[in-house]
Amino acid sequence: MTDGRPRVPGHRRMLMFAALAIASVAAACGGDFPQSSLRPQSDVAREIDSLFRGIFWWAMVVFVVVEGALIVAIIRFRERPGAPKPRPVHGHTLLEIGWTLAPAIILIFIGVPTMITLWRIDRPPERSEVRVEVVGHQWWWEFNYPDLGITTANELHVPVGKTVDLRLRSADVIHSFWFPRVAGKRDLVPGRVNQLWFTPDSVGVYPGQCAEFCGTSHALMAMRLHVEAEEDFERWVEQQLREAVEVEEAGDDPLVSAGRDLFFGAGGCISCHQIRGTVAAGILGPDLTHVGGRGTIAAGVLENTLDNLASWIKDPHDVKPGNLMLDMGLDDEQARQVAAYLLSLE
Amino acid sequence: MATAEAAAHSEGKAGGTYAGGLWSWITTVDHKRIGILYFLSGLFFFLVGGLEAMLIRLQLAVPENTVLSAEVFNQLFTMHGLTMVLFAVMPMAAGAFNYIVPLQIGARDVAFPRLNAFSYWLFLCGALLLNSSFFFGGAPSAGWFAYANLTSSQFSPGHGMDFYVLGLALAGAASIVAALNFIVTIINLRAPGLTFMRLPLFTWMTLVVSFLIILAFPPFTIGTIFLLFDRMFGTLFFEPSGGGDPVLWQHLFWIFGHPEVYILILPAFGIVSDVIPTFSRKPLFGYPVVVYSGILIAFLGFGVWAHHMFSVGLGPIANSAFSGLTMLIAIPTGVKMFNWIATMWGGSIRFRAPMLFSIGLVAMFTIGGLSGVMHASAPADLQQTDTYFVVAHLHYVLFGGTIFGLFAGIYYWFPKVTGRLLGERLATAHFWLLLIGMNLTFFPMHFAGLHGMPRRTFTYPAGLGFEGYNLASTVGAGITLLAMLLFLLNFVRSLRSEATAGANPWEASTLEWATSSPPPVHNFDVTPEVTSRDPLWYDGIALPAGEEEFHMPNPSYWPLVVAGGILMAAAGALVGLPVALLGAAVALAGIYGWSFEPIH
Numbered sequence: 001m002t003d004g005r006p007r008v009p010g011h012r013r014m015l016m017f018a019a020l021a022i023a024s025v026a027a028a029c030g031g032d033f034p035q036s037s038l039r040p041q042s043d044v045a046r047e048i049d050s051l052f053r054g055i056f057w058w059a060m061v062v063f064v065v066v067e068g069a070l071i072v073a074i075i076r077f078r079e080r081p082g083a084p085k086p087r088p089v090h091g092h093t094l095l096e097i098g099w100t101l102a103p104a105i106i107l108i109f110i111g112v113p114t115m116i117t118l119w120r121i122d123r124p125p126e127r128s129e130v131r132v133e134v135v136g137h138q139w140w141w142e143f144n145y146p147d148l149g150i151t152t153a154n155e156l157h158v159p160v161g162k163t164v165d166l167r168l169r170s171a172d173v174i175h176s177f178w179f180p181r182v183a184g185k186r187d188l189v190p191g192r193v194n195q196l197w198f199t200p201d202s203v204g205v206y207p208g209q210c211a212e213f214c215g216t217s218h219a220l221m222a223m224r225l226h227v228e229a230e231e232d233f234e235r236w237v238e239q240q241l242r243e244a245v246e247v248e249e250a251g252d253d254p255l256v257s258a259g260r261d262l263f264f265g266a267g268g269c270i271s272c273h274q275i276r277g278t279v280a281a282g283i284l285g286p287d288l289t290h291v292g293g294r295g296t297i298a299a300g301v302l303e304n305t306l307d308n309l310a311s312w313i314k315d316p317h318d319v320k321p322g323n324l325m326l327d328m329g330l331d332d333e334q335a336r337q338v339a340a341y342l343l344s345l346e
Numbered sequence: 347m348a349t350a351e352a353a354a355h356s357e358g359k360a361g362g363t364y365a366g367g368l369w370s371w372i373t374t375v376d377h378k379r380i381g382i383l384y385f386l387s388g389l390f391f392f393l394v395g396g397l398e399a400m401l402i403r404l405q406l407a408v409p410e411n412t413v414l415s416a417e418v419f420n421q422l423f424t425m426h427g428l429t430m431v432l433f434a435v436m437p438m439a440a441g442a443f444n445y446i447v448p449l450q451i452g453a454r455d456v457a458f459p460r461l462n463a464f465s466y467w468l469f470l471c472g473a474l475l476l477n478s479s480f481f482f483g484g485a486p487s488a489g490w491f492a493y494a495n496l497t498s499s500q501f502s503p504g505h506g507m508d509f510y511v512l513g514l515a516l517a518g519a520a521s522i523v524a525a526l527n528f529i530v531t532i533i534n535l536r537a538p539g540l541t542f543m544r545l546p547l548f549t550w551m552t553l554v555v556s557f558l559i560i561l562a563f564p565p566f567t568i569g570t571i572f573l574l575f576d577r578m579f580g581t582l583f584f585e586p587s588g589g590g591d592p593v594l595w596q597h598l599f600w601i602f603g604h605p606e607v608y609i610l611i612l613p614a615f616g617i618v619s620d621v622i623p624t625f626s627r628k629p630l631f632g633y634p635v636v637v638y639s640g641i642l643i644a645f646l647g648f649g650v651w652a653h654h655m656f657s658v659g660l661g662p663i664a665n666s667a668f669s670g671l672t673m674l675i676a677i678p679t680g681v682k683m684f685n686w687i688a689t690m691w692g693g694s695i696r697f698r699a700p701m702l703f704s705i706g707l708v709a710m711f712t713i714g715g716l717s718g719v720m721h722a723s724a725p726a727d728l729q730q731t732d733t734y735f736v737v738a739h740l741h742y743v744l745f746g747g748t749i750f751g752l753f754a755g756i757y758y759w760f761p762k763v764t765g766r767l768l769g770e771r772l773a774t775a776h777f778w779l780l781l782i783g784m785n786l787t788f789f790p791m792h793f794a795g796l797h798g799m800p801r802r803t804f805t806y807p808a809g810l811g812f813e814g815y816n817l818a819s820t821v822g823a824g825i826t827l828l829a830m831l832l833f834l835l836n837f838v839r840s841l842r843s844e845a846t847a848g849a850n851p852w853e854a855s856t857l858e859w860a861t862s863s864p865p866p867v868h869n870f871d872v873t874p875e876v877t878s879r880d881p882l883w884y885d886g887i888a889l890p891a892g893e894e895e896f897h898m899p900n901p902s903y904w905p906l907v908v909a910g911g912i913l914m915a916a917a918g919a920l921v922g923l924p925v926a927l928l929g930a931a932v933a934l935a936g937i938y939g940w941s942f943e944p945i946h
Contacts, residue, residue: 032811033797033798033810033811034809034810034811035797035798035799035810035811036796036797036798036811037729037730037796037797037798038796038797045729047725048725048726048728048729049729051723051725051726052720052723052726052729055719055720055723055726056720059716059717059719059720062680062712062716063712063713063716066680066683066684066687066708066712067709067712069684069687070687070690070705070708070709073687073690073691073695074690074695074697074705077626077690077691077692077693077694077695078694078695078697079694079695079696079697080694083694085627085694086626086627086628086692086693086694087628087692088628088629088883088884089628089629089631089692090629090631090632090633091631091632091633091634091635092631092632092688095688096632096635096681096684096685099680099681099684100635100677100680100681102680103676103677103680103681104677107673107674107676107677107719110673110719110723111669111670111673111723114666114669114673114723114724114725114726115666115669115670117725118662118665118666118669118724118725119662119666121725122661122662122665122724122725123662138501172501173493173495173496173501173592174493174495174496174592176657176732178800180729180798183728184657184725184727184728184729185657185728185729185731185732186657186659186728187657187658187659189592189593189658189659190495190586190592191586191587191590191591191592192586192593192659194659195659207798207810209800210800211657211731211732211733211800212493212657212732213420213488213489213493213496213732213801213802214496215488215496215501216416216417216420216487217416218420218802218803218804219416219800219802219803219804219805219806220416220805222807301807321415321416321417322416322417
């Protein structure tokens with residue numbers, strides 16, 4: 001039983017690691033990653049990214065040293081016939097002090113930048129130019145702009161180059177607000193108000209999503225960040241400030257008006273939803289005053305099209321299991337009518 | 347298993363033979379049999395947890411998959427975590443504590459044999475109670491970390507969370523009882539001459555882990571009792587509208603949860619610290635430093651819990667303190683790695699299965715340790731926490747570290763327990779497949795996480811770039827499963843092979859190899875005297891001449907009665923007060939019977 005021991009050539013290990021590393025890097029360079037923390041688009045995200053990259057290279061140094069020493073040891077000191085019995089070495093004080101101090105020194109190079117970044121980003125911002133109150137719900141996001149008097153859901157609009165100052169709270173359980181391209185996570189904790197800020201530096205639309213497990217449909221609690229040029233943002237603000245009545249007057253085809261009747265009547269939608277300028281003043285669900293202007297519905301889960309909106313209204317629990325929206329028993333045609341009405345609310 | 351052989355080895359002294367049959371296993375108080383029970387139970391739950399992982403990977407293989415519903419997926423990842431941590435790794439390690447530690451210290455049994463049986467049965471009751479939730483309305487689905495207030499009766503209305511609270515209360519109590527037993531055993535029952543600084547590293551780490559358990563589990567138990575009261579009696583510990591605070595749960599959980607990580611890894615560190623010297627034919631390099639670094643890791647482990655909470659908003663002072671302390675853990679951990687490599691350096695390395703897995707641990711844990719330093723840095727962690735980057739990290743630590751270490755231990759001690767060697771060819775295939783499988787499963791998760799994929803999501807959309815990584819992970823999980831099947835095949839085949847291992851097949855140096863394989867009921871005919879750290883090498887052992895008088899404990903069914911009564915009382919919390927009272931009565935009767943059981 002002691003003979004026939006298998007040989008484990010060291011180069012096979014090395015090859016394997018190399019293959020893995022190459023495959024991973026190739027995979028990493030191949031795709032487009034709209035939600036990647038490695039593609040920062042704000043002051044805070046850039047700072048975190050460069051901190052991470054610094055730590056990463058120190059880790060690579062340690063990785064190469066440790067795995068290298070291990071590979072050399074197992075190749076050089078593999079059992080060979082006729083070799084003398086190994087000397088019983090019990091230790092070496094200087095060596096041991098050395099490899100205690102070496103990691104300690106590396107930690108200084110990691111720890112000091114960590115503390116500098118931490119104290120910069122974990123305190124209130126120097127300027128507070130766009131204030132937004134974020135409220136987490138199972139499973140959607142409410143955005144209130146207290147200075148502008150705007151309430152919207154799931155799509156956050158901010159102007160480029162301005163410091164966005166968020167106050168985060170929760171209406172039910174713990175959620176975590178995360179747009180990887182512009183900032184790290186910050187939790188929305190019931191009973192507390194948290195703060196998060198960032199200054200986006202590039203125009204674009206960035207996906208984000210809840211990062212703290214918050215119940216059945218946690219995976220379906222996404223959101224969008226629209227970083228816009230100053231004038232685009234102002235146009236959006238102006239649009240949001242308008243009441244829905246004015247929008248309604250704009251167009252009036254039969255589908256829309258049938259949907260409007262359902263919305264305010266048999267559909268029962270107004271018990272949970274608000275449309276400013278109308279009698280709909282529910283507070284449980286998202287504000288729908290300008291829902292037609294949003295790119296997505298159901299917290300970033302579906303494109304905002306007539307078909308998607310209709311299927312969501314018809315069977316909300318099929319799209320998002322466990323959510324609070326009620327199945328109002330509308331048939332396909334009625335769901336399409338309500339959807340058409342909502343899409344008219346730009 | 348293999349008990350007839352054990353009987354044949356013993357020389358018919360007092361208590362020197364094993365009785366056969368199922369009843370003898372139910373009433374056993376023998377540390378070796380309890381060790382086998384612990385291990386086999388742990389192995390069973392390891393397969394259960396593995397199956398849960400396979401289902402998770404199946405669902406995530408492609409975007410927007412519909413193999414599992416959201417609710418089932420959430421139950422599966424919750425139970426995967428709980429099962430692997432509490433019902434697979436801890437009992438498999440406890441199996442090794444039970445079987446090996448008394449042998450390593452030259453003792454005839456643990457200090458409290460009946461208490462030992464009790465902790466096994468109570469652990470089993472807890473594991474079965476929690477897993478039975480699948481059949482009674484659904485398993486808990488709020489994650490193994492079960493953050494309040496998602497766990498309140500408002501947001502988790504089913505009975506899943508009640509099973510969580512009750513099942514973990516039993517398992518936690520079982521762990522505390524077992525840990526106390528091992529502390530007393532290791533401190534008091536060491537053979538003459540076996541001073542603390544001559545203890546094998548595995549025994550040392552068992553001692554350290556036992557202290558971790560008795561210090562870490564009580565805060566968690568308090569947290570679960572708060573939760574139980576919130577859910578059943580309407581208290582408001584975690585309810586903000588009533589002045590409670592959900593963050594309190596996070597503190598209580600992680601004060602337990604982080605030391606728990608060291609409860610899982612230190613036994614593996616202990617195993618490889620015994621295996622590497624054996625297969626390098628050299629004593630452990632820097633023994634005192636390896637011991638002290640283990641103690642230091644355990645000590646620091648109590649001061650870092652809030653690094654799981656960097657995104658909670660505790661403020662820069664708390665975050666920088668926990669960030670700094672967490673980084674410090676890298677130092678004693680790094681020291682261990684270097685000492686293991688230095689042990690191999692200048693040795694004569696035999697690449698047998700236990701050594702392959704030990705080398706695997708050093709290689710893989712290093713990766714997990716380095717990603718650990720990355721999220722010790724609080725700002726960097728704000729991007730990494732709750733993403734697949736952390737899933738990658740924790741599996742490099744717990745799979746690449748703990749599971750590889752446990753496999754090293756299984757291959758190492760299997761001949762001691764059964765008298766048989768595990769097949770070396772299958773073992774080698776198992777090792778390489780497992781190494782490839784785990785890397786293919788977990789390495790891509792680093793990228794998925796950094797590119798923005800949160801964990802605990804039952805689905806993910808196409809177009810965010812997560813598809814390739816997830817498919818690779820699922821393929822890797824399949825390879826891991828294949829590796830596990832090879833192991834099981836080997837395990838079953840080897841149990842049926844000839845018992846040819848002999849007392850010391852690996853030419854190892856510690857005391858467990860001084861007795862026959864498997865050892866007799868009483869372990870050693872005469873208690874050995876130890877004169878060096880490696881007693882079986884360099885003439886470090888002296889066997890006193892002559893016969894020794896000793897007495898082995900009698901079998902007892904009272905531990906099972908007490909554990910069963912406690913299980914009934916716990917189930918009564920769900921079923922109704924009469925059942926709870928009946929259970930309490932059974933437990934009390936059991937304790938009475940236990941107390942007045944005659945000792946022959």
